[in-house]
Amino acid sequence: MQIEFLGTGAGSPSKQRNVTSTALKLLEERNAIWMFDVGEATQHQVLKTTIRPRKIEKIFITHLHGDHIFGLPGLLSSRSHQGGNGPLTIYGPKGIEDFVKISLKVSETKLGYPLKFVELTDGGVIFNDKTFTVSCEKLDHKIECFGYRIVEHDHPGELQVDKLKALNIPSGPIYGQLKAGKTVNLEDGTSIDGKDYIGKPQQGRVVTILGDTRKSNASVKLAENADVLVHESTFAKGEGRMARNYYHSTSVQAAQVAQKAGAKKLLLTHISARYTGKAAYELAYQVKDIFANTRVVNDLDVIDVPFKG
Amino acid sequence: MQIEFLGTGAGSPSKQRNVTSTALKLLEERNAIWMFDVGEATQHQVLKTTIRPRKIEKIFITHLHGDHIFGLPGLLSSRSHQGGNGPLTIYGPKGIEDFVKISLKVSETKLGYPLKFVELTDGGVIFNDKTFTVSCEKLDHKIECFGYRIVEHDHPGELQVDKLKALNIPSGPIYGQLKAGKTVNLEDGTSIDGKDYIGKPQQGRVVTILGDTRKSNASVKLAENADVLVHESTFAKGEGRMARNYYHSTSVQAAQVAQKAGAKKLLLTHISARYTGKAAYELAYQVKDIFANTRVVNDLDVIDVPFKG
Ligand SMILES: [Zn+2]
Ligand SMILES: [Zn+2]
Numbered sequence: 184m185q186i187e188f189l190g191t192g193a194g195s196p197s198k199q200r201n202v203t204s205t206a207l208k209l210l211e212e213r214n215a216i217w218m219f220d221v222g223e224a225t226q227h228q229v230l231k232t233t234i235r236p237r238k239i240e241k242i243f244i245t246h247l248h249g250d251h252i253f254g255l256p257g258l259l260s261s262r263s264h265q266g267g268n269g270p271l272t273i274y275g276p277k278g279i280e281d282f283v284k285i286s287l288k289v290s291e292t293k294l295g296y297p298l299k300f301v302e303l304t305d306g307g308v309i310f311n312d313k314t315f316t317v318s319c320e321k322l323d324h325k326i327e328c329f330g331y332r333i334v335e336h337d338h339p340g341e342l343q344v345d346k347l348k349a350l351n352i353p354s355g356p357i358y359g360q361l362k363a364g365k366t367v368n369l370e371d372g373t374s375i376d377g378k379d380y381i382g383k384p385q386q387g388r389v390v391t392i393l394g395d396t397r398k399s400n401a402s403v404k405l406a407e408n409a410d411v412l413v414h415e416s417t418f419a420k421g422e423g424r425m426a427r428n429y430y431h432s433t434s435v436q437a438a439q440v441a442q443k444a445g446a447k448k449l450l451l452t453h454i455s456a457r458y459t460g461k462a463a464y465e466l467a468y469q470v471k472d473i474f475a476n477t478r479v480v481n482d483l484d485v486i487d488v489p490f491k492g
Numbered sequence: 493m494q495i496e497f498l499g500t501g502a503g504s505p506s507k508q509r510n511v512t513s514t515a516l517k518l519l520e521e522r523n524a525i526w527m528f529d530v531g532e533a534t535q536h537q538v539l540k541t542t543i544r545p546r547k548i549e550k551i552f553i554t555h556l557h558g559d560h561i562f563g564l565p566g567l568l569s570s571r572s573h574q575g576g577n578g579p580l581t582i583y584g585p586k587g588i589e590d591f592v593k594i595s596l597k598v599s600e601t602k603l604g605y606p607l608k609f610v611e612l613t614d615g616g617v618i619f620n621d622k623t624f625t626v627s628c629e630k631l632d633h634k635i636e637c638f639g640y641r642i643v644e645h646d647h648p649g650e651l652q653v654d655k656l657k658a659l660n661i662p663s664g665p666i667y668g669q670l671k672a673g674k675t676v677n678l679e680d681g682t683s684i685d686g687k688d689y690i691g692k693p694q695q696g697r698v699v700t701i702l703g704d705t706r707k708s709n710a711s712v713k714l715a716e717n718a719d720v721l722v723h724e725s726t727f728a729k730g731e732g733r734m735a736r737n738y739y740h741s742t743s744v745q746a747a748q749v750a751q752k753a754g755a756k757k758l759l760l761t762h763i764s765a766r767y768t769g770k771a772a773y774e775l776a777y778q779v780k781d782i783f784a785n786t787r788v789v790n791d792l793d794v795i796d797v798p799f800k801g
Contacts (some may be wrong), residue, residue, distance in 0.1 A: 195570045196536050223566040224533035227505050250601040257532040260558050261504045284599040289591040290558040291635050326600055442677045 184488040188480045189228040196382035197456040202250035215240035219392045225254035237267030244275030245327035245394025256286035263294045270297040276327045276346045277302045298363050322396035325430040332405040335387030343380045386491050406444035415453035420469040438470035449477040495796040497789045500536040502726045506765040510584035526547035528701045534563035535570050546576035553584030554703025555637035565595035572603045579606040585636045586611045601775040631705035641714040644696030652689045695800050702758035707745035715753035724762035729778040758786040
């Protein structure tokens with residue numbers, strides 16, 4: 184599991200940062216990519232990565248501001264041109280379906296795959312399958328905006344095949360029973376308890392990716408014990424008033440959310456073009472005393488999300 | 493007058509070429525930029541040039557395929573963010589107004605300038621003022637598509653001030669009369685005919701920028717005696733059948749249009765990603781016997797449009 188940042192800027196594209204898009208790479212977990220927001224030229228950024236558009240399985244839109252959605256029609260078209268034929272689901276606020284459908288209709292674009300929309304009206308679980316649960320909450324932005332919490336289910340412990348082989352227990356249907364935690368009686372009379380041969384279960388990881396927002400309780404809820412929290416930092420320490428007026432956050436507010444939620448790592452994105460070079464890194468430095476494990480991300484940064492412990 | 497190519501590729505963006513956009517730079521002529529098509533990430537390409545979005549006065553859309561329009565909402569928004577407040581007019585096929593208005597509405601984008609639309613239904617003159625006339629014609633593409641002919645009005649000859657000064661004729665209202673071609677009687681009895689002191693008029697330039705099209709008579713009409721013809725070449729020599737099937741042109745067909753129209757220079761654009769490096773230059777080389785002054789343009793190429801003679 185990795186997070187690849189395709190665009191980390193605020194408002195308009197600049198030479199340093201494209202407008203917002205974040206890819207959650209779940210290649211080992213489900214051979215899929217999930218995207219969060221698709222600002223203009225996201226497909227151009229994808230060209231600079233190893234991401235194959237056909238692997239994009241889900242797109243989560245936080246809100247409908249142009250710098251978060253204007254790349255969507257182009258990305259969807261190119262996914263089709265490039266032979267993508269697997270279904271794709273788009274989650275987002277009311278209006279996202281209209282925008283996409285009208286863009287595709289006007290341009291007479293026919294997609295070679297089924298496109299499904301899930302328009303969000305409230306917080307709660309929006310997706311759940313064998314491996315992941317995704318929930319959302321409304322944030323505090325100028326227009327309706329959602330944050331997402333992606334929870335990987337725990338991995339059950341693996342059967343310790345090496346140990347069993349060392350005991351000369353031949354592989355076969357017995358292994359299945361042992362893996363299920365049952366006790367098996369061998370022909371020689373020995374009794375083996377599967378539980379003794381199952382490794383430690385691995386705790387699933389939690390990634391929280393928020394949209395544009397003021398500091399909010401919903402953010403804390405979404406980020407509870409998250410392994411990684413991706414939070415906007417359009418403004419710097421000391422600019423709380425501006426942040427409030429423009430419905431955004433400062434670096435300090437992002438750190439306070441991470442700290443309160445007990446998150447493990449904070450990644451600051453949606454960086455204003457006013458902060459370039461050293462000034463951008465300052466955004467992380469100035470919150471070290473509130474939340475030490477903070478980093479300002481740049482376009483094309485790839486961040487690993489390791490298992491706990 | 494210069495033409496700057498912001499995107500010269502076909503269909504999808506590639507690492508080498510962005511999707512279509514062409515800027516006609518009329519900085520000396522009217523302190524303005526006119527754009528022809530605005531594919532996705534045109535505003536990103538603009539960042540690499542000296543073009544200021546606020547100087548964009550008119551945008552001409554050839555047709556509504558995504559690779560020609562998906563950059564429009566973003567460019568319009570950024571023009572506003574960057575302080576553009578002069579009016580902007582968009583010309584294009586029916587549907588362009590809906591696409592732009594819905595994109596701006598969904599994203600709650602408020603532009604800080606008046607935006608006007610002129611939806612085209614047929615060929616003819618679509619703009620005319622003191623310095624330029626623009627006309628359009630329907631081309632032959634899969635969906636309704638227009639080509640544009642931009643005609644600069646002739647520049648009247650300049651009053652030859654140096655000559656008059658050499659005759660010790662002091663500047664003043666007399667100069668205005670002479671410039672108007674009148675005969676003026678000086679106090680010393682000399683009679684001076686203004687026509688003798690007016691330089692040669694300068695013939696206005698003609699630039700023809702076409703959209704995607706099969707070889708068509710409309711193209712020839714639009715390109716008649718053009719100083720520069722910008723023509724698509726999605727396909728190469730020998731691929732006439734493919735070009736026909738996909739409603740595009742080959743390099744040879746583009747050259748035939750230029751030759752038949754008596755154009756002075758042919759610029760090939762809308763180059764398929766199948767042609768990179770040498771293979772792209774081949775497109776021009778293979779038509780040298782039909783139309784010698786042919787060139788394949790690349791992203792960010794700037795081509796001067798000089799006065800005749
Ligand atoms: Zn926003
Ligand atoms: Zn087209």
